[in-house]
Amino acid sequence: MDRVFLEISNVSKTFPGVKALDNVRFDIRPGEVHALVGENGAGKSTLIKILSGVQPPDEGAKILIEGKETQFAHPIDAIKKGISVIYQDFALFTNLTVAENIGINETIEQKKKVVSWRAIQKKAKDALDFLNVQIDPNAIVENLSVAKQQMVAIASAVAQDAKMIIMDEPTSALSRGEVERLYEIIDLLKEKNMAIMFVSHKMDELFRVSDRFTVFRDGQYVGTTDADKITEEELIAMMVGRKIEVKRYANLEEKGEVVLRVENLSKKGNFKDISFELHAGEVVGFTGLVGAGRSEVAQAIFGISPADSGVVRVGDEEVHIANPAQALEKGIAYIPESRQTQGLVLPKTIADNITLPLLRTFANKLGIINREKQMSAVDEWIKMLDVRPNDPTMLAMQLSGGNQQKVVLAKWISTKARILIVDEPTNGVDIGAKDEIHKILRQLAKDGTAVMVISSELPEILSVSDRIVVMRRGRITAQMDNDAVTQEAIMQKALV
Amino acid sequence: MQKVWKNLTKSKEISILAIIVVLAVCITIVNPNFLTVSNFFDIMRSNSIYGIMALGMLPVLISGGIDLSVSSTITLCAVVMGKFLQANPGSNIVVAILLCMVVGALAGLVNGLLVTKFHIPPIVATLGTQTIVMAAVLFYTNGMWISGMPDWFLSFGDIQFGAIPSAGKVVGMPIQILFLILVGIATWLILKYTLMGRGIYAVGGNVQSATRVGYNVSRVTTFVYIYSGTLAGLAAVTDILIVKQIDPNTFSGCELDVIAIAVLGGASVMGGIGTVFGTFLGIILMAVIKNGLVLVRVSSYWQKVVMGIIILVTISVDVINRRIEKARLVHVDVEE
Numbered sequence: 001m002d003r004v005f006l007e008i009s010n011v012s013k014t015f016p017g018v019k020a021l022d023n024v025r026f027d028i029r030p031g032e033v034h035a036l037v038g039e040n041g042a043g044k045s046t047l048i049k050i051l052s053g054v055q056p057p058d059e060g061a062k063i064l065i066e067g068k069e070t071q072f073a074h075p076i077d078a079i080k081k082g083i084s085v086i087y088q089d090f091a092l093f094t095n096l097t098v099a100e101n102i103g104i105n106e107t108i109e110q111k112k113k114v115v116s117w118r119a120i121q122k123k124a125k126d127a128l129d130f131l132n133v134q135i136d137p138n139a140i141v142e143n144l145s146v147a148k149q150q151m152v153a154i155a156s157a158v159a160q161d162a163k164m165i166i167m168d169e170p171t172s173a174l175s176r177g178e179v180e181r182l183y184e185i186i187d188l189l190k191e192k193n194m195a196i197m198f199v200s201h202k203m204d205e206l207f208r209v210s211d212r213f214t215v216f217r218d219g220q221y222v223g224t225t226d227a228d229k230i231t232e233e234e235l236i237a238m239m240v241g242r243k244i245e246v247k248r249y250a251n252l253e254e255k256g257e258v259v260l261r262v263e264n265l266s267k268k269g270n271f272k273d274i275s276f277e278l279h280a281g282e283v284v285g286f287t288g289l290v291g292a293g294r295s296e297v298a299q300a301i302f303g304i305s306p307a308d309s310g311v312v313r314v315g316d317e318e319v320h321i322a323n324p325a326q327a328l329e330k331g332i333a334y335i336p337e338s339r340q341t342q343g344l345v346l347p348k349t350i351a352d353n354i355t356l357p358l359l360r361t362f363a364n365k366l367g368i369i370n371r372e373k374q375m376s377a378v379d380e381w382i383k384m385l386d387v388r389p390n391d392p393t394m395l396a397m398q399l400s401g402g403n404q405q406k407v408v409l410a411k412w413i414s415t416k417a418r419i420l421i422v423d424e425p426t427n428g429v430d431i432g433a434k435d436e437i438h439k440i441l442r443q444l445a446k447d448g449t450a451v452m453v454i455s456s457e458l459p460e461i462l463s464v465s466d467r468i469v470v471m472r473r474g475r476i477t478a479q480m481d482n483d484a485v486t487q488e489a490i491m492q493k494a495l496v
Numbered sequence: 497m498q499k500v501w502k503n504l505t506k507s508k509e510i511s512i513l514a515i516i517v518v519l520a521v522c523i524t525i526v527n528p529n530f531l532t533v534s535n536f537f538d539i540m541r542s543n544s545i546y547g548i549m550a551l552g553m554l555p556v557l558i559s560g561g562i563d564l565s566v567s568s569t570i571t572l573c574a575v576v577m578g579k580f581l582q583a584n585p586g587s588n589i590v591v592a593i594l595l596c597m598v599v600g601a602l603a604g605l606v607n608g609l610l611v612t613k614f615h616i617p618p619i620v621a622t623l624g625t626q627t628i629v630m631a632a633v634l635f636y637t638n639g640m641w642i643s644g645m646p647d648w649f650l651s652f653g654d655i656q657f658g659a660i661p662s663a664g665k666v667v668g669m670p671i672q673i674l675f676l677i678l679v680g681i682a683t684w685l686i687l688k689y690t691l692m693g694r695g696i697y698a699v700g701g702n703v704q705s706a707t708r709v710g711y712n713v714s715r716v717t718t719f720v721y722i723y724s725g726t727l728a729g730l731a732a733v734t735d736i737l738i739v740k741q742i743d744p745n746t747f748s749g750c751e752l753d754v755i756a757i758a759v760l761g762g763a764s765v766m767g768g769i770g771t772v773f774g775t776f777l778g779i780i781l782m783a784v785i786k787n788g789l790v791l792v793r794v795s796s797y798w799q800k801v802v803m804g805i806i807i808l809v810t811i812s813v814d815v816i817n818r819r820i821e822k823a824r825l826v827h828v829d830v831e832e
């Protein structure tokens with residue numbers, strides 16, 4: 001068991017103006033899950049890009065695979081050496097069949113000119129059987145659920161004889177049941193002596209799957225420990241360099257009048273008989289499993305896909321919102337969950353992204369924008385959300401995943417809506433920034449906004465909400481004040 | 497069984513086939529001459545030119561590109577061959593066909609290099625080569641027709657296969673349709689059974705992943721433009737074998753018809769999707785529409801208007817469909 005599969009040292013990566021990695025090291029053994037942890041921008045994804053041959057490290061890096069020194073010039077080199085990455089977007093060919101996605105690699109690698117579909121089918125079937133998952137090899141990947149697409153990506157790695165699989169925040173798009181299934185697969189891969197490098201911001205998950213942790217902070221190596229020799233608090237302290245306690249903010253403020261009243265809202269195939277109220281100055285947490293219909297309710301209220309029946313009142317006025325523009329006019333803002341596709345203009349700067357929805361407020365009568373005013377507002381948001389690096393001229397696509405999420409949040413929060421709906425606001429955000437975001441949501445409530453937070457993370461719901469609404473399979477199963485509620489009580493309502 | 501039916505109704509091909517059948521029935525009611533073997537051979541022969549080019553366009557579209565220069569390539573090849581045959585009346589058909597295909601391939605190679613080496617977007621690159629080549633050819637020929645092809649060449653174009661009695665005559669399948677069928681089979685084999693073919697689908701589906709898994713994206717991209725050019729060259733031969741002379745002006749603007757055939761046949765202008773079978777249905781559909789417009793006596797200007805509308809509608813429906821599919825909400829099992 002002490003054999004090492006991969007060992008790296010002296011690895012640095014410099015981007016213009018940023019040292020994303022500074023002399024880090026890492027090693028992993030067969031049959032082990034080694035988690036790489038650290039705050040947003042710590043350099044986790046950058047290291048993954050280096051190990052998968054997508055980006056070269058700076059001069060002087062030392063990479064040993066099974067004791068032999070190696071370099072990757074191209075992603076193919078890494079795959080040939082047995083390192084496969086499950087990317088967050090899975091990097092699959094969604095227009096092709098499951099079988100081809102899993103089985104074609106061998107043909108490419110052997111530089112064959114002619115394709116044998118029989119061999120591809122067999123390869124795919126073997127890999128799916130190995131993982132013990134039931135997916136039709138002839139299905140087009142586009143038509144599969146996210147969880148199944150992930151399984152296909154893993155099967156594809158297996159089919160390429162991977163000895164090490166890297167997973168970068170693999171559970172962020174999965175429902176709880178699917179997450180359990182993924183854990184099972186990880187256990188299975190471990191049993192079969194696969195080395196697994198795992199990146200996540202979720203503490204419970206990290207402790208569930210990992211054998212060892214390596215911590216990075218701001219591109220620097222902090223340390224490596226066995227998972228059973230460290231507590232959650234100690235790990236967090238290693239990550240952020242200070243202690244963070246999870247606060248409970250419930251019921252600190254006086255509630256105002258009702259600003260949003262939803263009655264018997266239904267949409268076929270999405271949700272049924274949804275009724276609730278939002279008061280000015282309160283934070284209401286919507287929880288339940290992924291796929292319980294929470295996002296669909298929010299999208300109906302916001303007009304992205306309106307409900308079939310039911311009544312929505314903003315204040316005393318009954319409204320019929322047919323599209324997001326009308327919703328914004330009524331003072332409702334919605335921050336969707338997926339940061340990559342909805343909400344960021346990747347080739348634009350942080351400053352432009354944050355101020356996009358409110359450029360008008362910085363303009364004078366002639367429509368000319370006051371740069372100074374704009375920049376000072378931007379600086380404020382960057383500071384408040386701890387966006388790193390705190391350089392407003394940085395392009396959104398150069399940011400780490402978690403920092404992109406912060407920029408999306410800043411962009412919409414700054415519109416100062418009366419009713420703010422946020423969907424999984426801290427998905428992919430590190431533990432320190434999470435608390436910052438919670439504070440901001442609370443501050444907004446204090447200033448009179450009604451905030452609806454959708455989250456599958458119970459600690460987050462318990463920390464930030466005044467009231468908790470639980471949904472299951474398209475219906476509300478419980479509404480409770482957040483005083484003596486426990487995680488177990490909520491889970492029960494969400495599950496059965 | 498239910499599943500098979502579901503797949504069938506979902507597939508684009510079936511709906512295209514249905515449209516063809518409905519149109520054919522309508523036109524036959526107005527003009528009974530439409531549904532005869534001899535008419536079918538006639539319309540397919542004249543549309544084989546577009547069909548061959550559409551089969552060349554198909555891989556380009558699947559790879560996520562577009563080739564607007566097929567109109568200039570076919571004109572260039574036709575003129576080169578015309579001049580060659582005038583100068584060498586003692587040559588033979590194999591040389592003539594090869595010459596056209598090589599010239600077409602070279603034109604395609606230029607497009608491929610512009611796209612892969614200079615990173616010019618395909619729509620710009622191929623529009624550029626189209627404009628330049630077309631202008632050069634028109635300048636060189638003065639827009640004048642070229643005629644006086646050798647007899648051995650012309651008689652090759654009249655070859656027919658088989659003898660089928662139809663409407664009082666005996667007709668055979670024209671050689672031009674054989675060209676079309678052979679090109680169809682070749683394209684199908686390439687797309688389905690070669691790594692290059694699968695690479696075309698991969699590049700059109702997700703360029704980044706294609707690079708990651710080791711496809712040579714530049715090579716794939718260059719190949720599709722060369723293939724499209726080569727088939728435009730073959731289409732030039734096919735054309736001269738039908739009309740027996742060369743008009744350097746007839747093909748300007750034909751690239752849109754060619755793209756329309758492929759898209760009507762289910763290929764997506766956004767890449768990743770398309771089949772040879774679908775493209776064949778697209779060819780037949782296009783041929784039926786064109787012939788139908790003539791048979792029901794729509795004036796030639798209005799025919800252009802109708803074709804334009806069809807092209808616009810098919811391409812926008814394709815784009816909109818893809819968008820809707822992307823935006824579709826996840827389905828939640830609501831407890832009743």
Ligand SMILES: Nc1ncnc2c1ncn2[C@@H]1O[C@H](COP(=O)(O)OP(=O)(O)OP(=O)(O)O)[C@@H](O)[C@H]1O
Nearest residue numbers: 015020040041042043044045046398399400401402
């Ligand atoms: N292309 C780039 N150009 C400039 N800087 C970059 C680029 N890519 C990443 N960086 C910077 O490198 C640092 C490390 O980013 P990385 O994506 O590795 O972080 P991470 O640990 O994965 O964070 P997260 O948890 O938020 O995903 C960040 O400061 C980021 O802004």
Ligand SMILES: [Mg+2]
Nearest residue numbers: 044045400401
């Ligand atoms: Mg990351």
